[in-house]
Amino acid sequence: MKMAEPTTIIMTQDTNNDLSEPDIAAASTAPSTNDLPSAPAASGALAAPSSQPPSVPRVSIHKLYALPAPIRTFPLPTFYPSNPLSLFHLVYVWMKHMIFPPAAEPSVVHEGVWDPSTRSVHITDPKSIRALWEQGFFGKGSLSRSEPNWLKREISRRGTVQGLTVSEQHTEARREERRLAKWERAKTELEVIERQRLVESVESNGETTTDIIPTAFEEAAKLNGEQEAILKSFKDAAESDAESSPELVPNGVKPDAEAEAVVEPAKDIIPDEHEQAVESTPEPRAVTVDTAVAASAAAVVESPAVEDTTESSAEHHVEKRPLEEAIWPVDEPKDKRPRLEESPVDLTFNAEVPKDFIFDSESPKEEVFGVEPLVPAVVSNGYIYEAKAPVGPAELLALPNSYADLASLSSVVQATEPEVLEEIVEPDTASSQDTIAIAPLEQAKPPVGPAELLALPNSLADLMLKIVSVAKAVEQVDDVEILPNVSRSPVGPAELLALPNSMADLLSRAPAAEVASEPSKAEVDHPSPEPSPVSPHFNSHAEKSSTDLTQQNGAVNGINAHGTEASVFTHGGNGINGADVNDIKLNGVDGVNGGSLSSVSSLPSTNGSAEARPVLKSPQPIQRRKSVRFSPRVVSNTFQHFDPPSPSRSTKSPPTVVNQETNGIAIETPSAVPTVLFPTAAKPASPEISTPASLEGLPTIIPESSTASVENVVVPSPKVATLSPEPSPESLVATTAESSSLDIAELPDKEHFQLAPEEAFFLSFALGALSVLDPVTRAPMPNDQLLTLFRANSYFPPKATDSAMAGLQPSDPFLVQYAVYHHFRSLGWVPRHGIKFGVDFILYQRGPVFDHSEFGVIIMPSFSHPLWKEYEHEAPRKSWSWLMGVNRVLAHVLKGLVLVYVDIPPPSVFDEMVRDGGIAAALKKFTIREVMVRRFSVNRNR
């Protein structure tokens, strides 16, 4: 009795893969055999689509493919000298194996049939197929890349089981995508070639055409990917700005020849004066001015220019024009418009001046006295260059230097777009244009000077604040000051001190900024010390009227820095050093401007908030809106082979136009969303429903079962379709649908599982896990007969097997290949045939499921034995170009090339060994040498 019970246990262990013996199985078997019984079940469910329960969890591939070969081992547990219990465990397991030995491995012997037509061994039992595939990746589906999934592919193509795809489909889709991309590329390249031909023909004719050549160059530049992106963004920016202020571009395009890094002189200004201004930059005097101003983000070069320009002519010129402009920034934009109409100054100028003015005139004198640097300031923003291609040195320098730069630029551009596109009726579009144009001005200015470099945002928090401020700037059109102020990066000690010390700090600032009312917001948004008593001080300024404010402003600005410093110093109780106060002063001035502007502007706040919403999304990339086309006529569509199998998954396919004329209403449906439109259009009673023309292309996707919702909707019911007045196409569709659905039910599996001769012989001879049956007699073939068969069939046409091994040699391709296969298999590699890569074998470290193969193996038969001189043999003749080609191909797919030299024993030795020791002894005479080949590229291997 006691004997009987454990034996049954062992029996179940065999069939059930060790699960019935919990303690010992866990300890004694290979570590991860436990989950194997569930694996075939899961795969079986995959093979049979009807019984696929969605609730079955996916088995990890590491568990599924745990066994490297279709045999199991039962190792003894490890003995730890420090742990005496492990000794008992070991003794227990050993005793158990002695008394109740596990069944001899391989416990399962699979059956295969030799197929002479394909010269290989076919496996028909699905259990064996799964076992051989999962335990060592033997064999291949005859109609698949490796794992047999032809049936799966067919089912998924017919579209009955949702979400069932095979990798071949992904490959197909990817290739088609690639083909289209190549077609597009060929198109553009052809265009360039034609243009070049045109240019050359024109040149040969001796004419000088100015307009063709640049376009050709532009086209050539377009091919360059990165440059194209940059150019495009620039052009977008320019266009969007051109929308808001159409005359901007003509104004902006006036780069001078001797243009310095950033400062682009206006044409009105005398150039030498400007040069002088720039030359003065490195001087210490200018530097002192800079320190007073340095905190602001605007160009350095301009502020010294303010001091240097004392020429009367310059002032003269300035007084004419910019004096009135100098008032603008303080003015309300509404005031601007009437003035615009009467004055000859164009809109561009109007749009540009205020912010530039505010940006660049950190020194307050400019505002009041209208010193001419205003005019260069207008032009000097990096934004204006963008209207044309960057060909000069200054323009090149003015290109955006960083991605953040570009992003901010585009975000601002986008900020303008929603307003324009959605046509939100704003009471004052001009004002919004103003603010919107500010941002590019400030942000698109490339950091070429030292101060700009310092003024770059140092941290993410900085950048975030900037973004918030951009949003705010649009929300309240007129607190222009926020922008330069907030984006000012911490270069002075005070700003450094004023940086948010903690996240909480930052958070407390942000809501404060949002909650604050209009005038106070200008102050709250400053990153510089906002809790200081300066802000209330300037708040009081802000509440005054506009004209007053200009006066006030002038007064405040007129006082030189020391005066303000002093006043602020008395206010600010927290001991601040001089530089700090400088900054506060500047902030204060800005605050005044902002406050005044906002107080005067009287913007309806609701409108402002409405505008703010699209702008807040500005850091995100531009979102294209869906465009829906409506066409009155029926459009048919043919489906390509690479199209997704079923309409439910066809979201990525080009929209199929399904046109339905019901009740005189033409409804056009993209195929991705037929569910939405059909239920409304197709009332069940209406008999005039005609099946959409496009459906004729894919009759197979329409099942008669009502499980798949989408197909169900597309054709409400087959009966309706047949009822419809136009009989021929619909009935055809319906019948084919029925027949195809019938096909799915009993779709014959045309694929068979095929073992190459090397694999079959390894399984049969080395592991014993396979018995190969004769196709006629169905009798298992012994190994030596199998070997003869395989050797004879490794030639094409195959040699005769019955004539007493006539013509068979130890250099038979099969023997050589098998020696290599056996060698790598026994070393733990997974070799598979590699004709796809032009090699004999490819080596996987664990298997094709886990990773790509690492090496390609090329077998080089070597007749190095001295006795081979007596026999006729054909040594491999491979050329260097062949080796280069193979190496190139393998390097392209990231595989190493291994040349495997097989020393073949001469026939006399081989036959003797076969006679004495059998196949194993004979195979031992083959020796294997591996040589790894790697291309040495001098440049890459330094």
Next chain:
Amino acid sequence: MSTTDGHLEALTKVVLNNLENQHDWTRLQTHAQPNLPRQLIYGLPPKRLYVHPDEQIEMIKAEKDRKEPIPQAPELEWVLPLHLAEKWSLSQFAAVFDAMDAAPPGSSAPEILGPDDPDAQWKLWRGAKRGKRLLLATVQDDSTVTYYWMFDGLVKPRQN
């Protein structure tokens, strides 16, 4: 000799099966000729397999005028089944090319609608200008079939 013939037939069968079921070809036929060393296969692939670079240029030109992509209907193609263990020489391939026609029987070239047809140029490439080409279908014993294009003579390389 009967064994080799049987194996050639088996080889053809393997390739036919592979083309039909793995690669979804249709209208598959075998083609035997007395001067052909073995049977050829021809059939209709699911999508167009080869576009001559000059035809591509003509098509792009024609597309520019008609503002929509020209549909690339698949053409009938020749297939020559081979086994990996075989050794073929150039003269054998040349014999195959000499024996076969450029277009498989039953293939229809798009008709050119008069002398003013803007599509005449690329249509020629599917008719008169079509060169001899065939697909080498190389069978390995693990059921892998590898396909390679082979052309008669020098052919302008395809734009990659």
